[in-house]
Amino acid sequence: MSILTFKNVSKTYDKMTHALADVSFSVDEGEFVSVIGPSGSGKSTLLRCVNRLVDATRGEIFFDGHDIIRAGKKEIRQIRKKIGMIFQHYNLVDRLSVIENVLHGRLGHKSTISGAMGFYSEREKESAFQILSKLGLTEQAYKRCDELSGGQKQRVGIARSLMQAPRLILCDEPIASLDPSSSKVIMDHLSLINKNMKITCIFNLHQVDVAMKYSMRIIGITSGRIVYDGPPDRLAESKIHEIYQSNEGELITDVR
Numbered sequence: 546m547s548i549l550t551f552k553n554v555s556k557t558y559d560k561m562t563h564a565l566a567d568v569s570f571s572v573d574e575g576e577f578v579s580v581i582g583p584s585g586s587g588k589s590t591l592l593r594c595v596n597r598l599v600d601a602t603r604g605e606i607f608f609d610g611h612d613i614i615r616a617g618k619k620e621i622r623q624i625r626k627k628i629g630m631i632f633q634h635y636n637l638v639d640r641l642s643v644i645e646n647v648l649h650g651r652l653g654h655k656s657t658i659s660g661a662m663g664f665y666s667e668r669e670k671e672s673a674f675q676i677l678s679k680l681g682l683t684e685q686a687y688k689r690c691d692e693l694s695g696g697q698k699q700r701v702g703i704a705r706s707l708m709q710a711p712r713l714i715l716c717d718e719p720i721a722s723l724d725p726s727s728s729k730v731i732m733d734h735l736s737l738i739n740k741n742m743k744i745t746c747i748f749n750l751h752q753v754d755v756a757m758k759y760s761m762r763i764i765g766i767t768s769g770r771i772v773y774d775g776p777p778d779r780l781a782e783s784k785i786h787e788i789y790q791s792n793e794g795e796l797i798t799d800v801r
């Protein structure tokens with residue numbers, strides 16, 4: 546059962562920049578998919594078209610019964626409730642505590658007033674603590690986010706997205722600012738969330754080897770076009786060079 550479908554999607558920011566060109570693919574429920582490609586190839590644009598942080602210029606996008614491109618404001622709010630997003634730079638409120646940041650994941654589900662006043666039910670608080678415990682952050686619950694390491698901050702980002710009870714999690718370069726051991730912790734958590742909670746995950750990565758190790762499917766994009774879509778074990782070295790438009794020997798892989 547597909548949860549997300551792109552049909553001939555293009556995005557031009559201005560006449561010169563074709564960030565996505567005729568992109569078509571479908572993601573099944575429960576998949577763990579990575580999108581790889583060089584900087585500027587359109588990875589962030591692709592993810593952002595899903596939750597309408599970016600408006601696609603042409604084509605069709607369907608997610609969980611919603612026609613994303615034609616959705617009005619109210620429907621976009623419904624859609625965003627079902628989609629968690631994790632960012633390279635975490636996007637936390639640094640001066641607030643970990644638990645407050647995690648509870649922010651519920652904001653999409655609340656009225657503006659109760660959200661703004663910081664009203665959360667006992668059930669929401671309990672669930673926030675349970676999620677923190679799963680991510681090994683119980684002891685950090687009352688710390689301010691600016692006291693945390695990068696890896697801890699990213700785990701708070703994951704916890705916040707889980708508070709939404711999302712159908713899909715989009716991860717835009719979730720480990721690009723982390724050292725190898727924190728990167729592994731984050732990828733292991735995302736992988737477990739996918740397996741145990743059956744949440745579909747799509748993540749942008751620039752590290753080919755991480756994508757090969759963790760994902761069941763890799764989508765390779767170059768200049769806004771899909772040039773590979775398949776399992777990691779069929780991604781030939783020559784295809785990797787094509788994706789990164791590099792010559793043999795100058796390919797950059799971070800060994801993580």
Ligand SMILES: Nc1ncnc2c1ncn2[C@@H]1O[C@H](COP(=O)(O)OP(=O)(O)O)[C@@H](O)[C@H]1O
Nearest residue numbers: 558562564582583584585586587588589590591
């Ligand atoms: N807000 C924007 N306005 C204009 N051009 C943009 C904007 N965002 C991205 N682009 C351009 O679109 C292309 C794809 O960018 P992006 O999706 O960020 O790629 P990636 O995430 O793979 O680095 C690049 O050429 C980038 O400069």
Ligand SMILES: [Mg+2]
Nearest residue numbers: 588589590718
């Ligand atoms: Mg990007």
